[in-house]
Amino acid sequence: MLLDKIDSERPAEALNAQGVSAFYGDRQVLRDISLTVHKDELVAVLGPNGSGKSTMLKAFVKLVNMKGSVNILNRSVEKLSRRELARMVSYMPQKAHMAMPFKVLDVVLLGRYPWVSFLGSYGTLDVKLALRYLQEVEMKGFEERSVTSLSGGELQRVLLAQCLAQDAALLLLDEPTSALDPKHSVAVMRVLRAYANGGRAALCVMHDVNLALRFADRIALMKDGSVYNICDTKDVDADMLSEVFDVSWYVKHWDGGLIAIPL
Ligand SMILES: Nc1ncnc2c1ncn2[C@@H]1O[C@H](COP(=O)(O)OP(=O)(O)OP(=O)(O)O)[C@@H](O)[C@H]1O
Secondary structure (H helix, E strand, C coil): CHHHHHHHHCCCEEEEEEEEEEEECCEEEEEEEEEEEECCCEEEEECCCCCCHHHHHHHHCCCCEEEEEEEECCEEHHHCCHHHHHHHEEEECCCCCCCCCCEHHHHHHHHHHHHCCCCCCCCHHHHHHHHHHHHHCCCCCCCCCEHHHCCHHHHHHHHHHHHHHCCCCEEEEECCCCCCCHHHHHHHHHHHHHHHHCCCEEEEECCCHHHHHHHCCEEEEEECCEEEEEEEHHHCCHHHHHHHHCCCEEEEEECCEEEEEEC
16 A cells, blocks of 8 residues: 555654744743654754743743644544653753752663552563663763762763663753763763664753764754754754854864854
């Protein structure tokens, strides 16, 4: 059947948002955003401060007052319980702060909470996944440390391990490498890339344009609460970056990819 063939050729959607607007009180900060993220994709969201990147991620998981339709794995988030949503989407907010001296392993295990039965406790698979992702973010050996004793970059990697351990089909990450040094930024992007490649997907807000150009399949550029442009990473050019960021850019092809420098 022709229709079956078309369906099997169409990449499955991890996220499909249509006409999303968001509001803080009376103030509208997102305008009519439509965005699709397919399985196996890593999409980077770039844009100036205040353009609505964080609000967009929050709107996708019902954390702000929003209008429009958001489907995750073809299910409307409107109809999902918090627990169902947490099994499908892992959201990492921009501001990482831990005031209580919990152990690193316990914090990562919190990512498994949506999968634990009512009044149940964590099992061997939960601990195995938590340890696996601690290792992937290069935080093995820190299991017994208090999170309040960690550096900013170490804490960010622990919270990322928590997100990954949630084992969700879609990651929504708000600046996952903002506190990381270059070596760990690249290592974490490789982990995210591999996570997405395994039939899942990631939408990452980023400020490091070159890291995004190196690891993302597509780039969504935001400006004034709207998606100004979304394109394959290889098609990003200096004009679109200059228009969005209000500063001139130099973009050069390099080693099969692109590098970009603000001038
Ligand atoms: N809780 C809030 N209450 C009121 N206004 C808010 C709130 N959070 C964000 N805003 C406003 O909404 C707009 C979009 O903010 P948002 O945090 O989504 O931007 P962003 O693109 O993620 O910025 P940045 O790059 O600085 O993190 C900004 O004008 C901001 O001041």
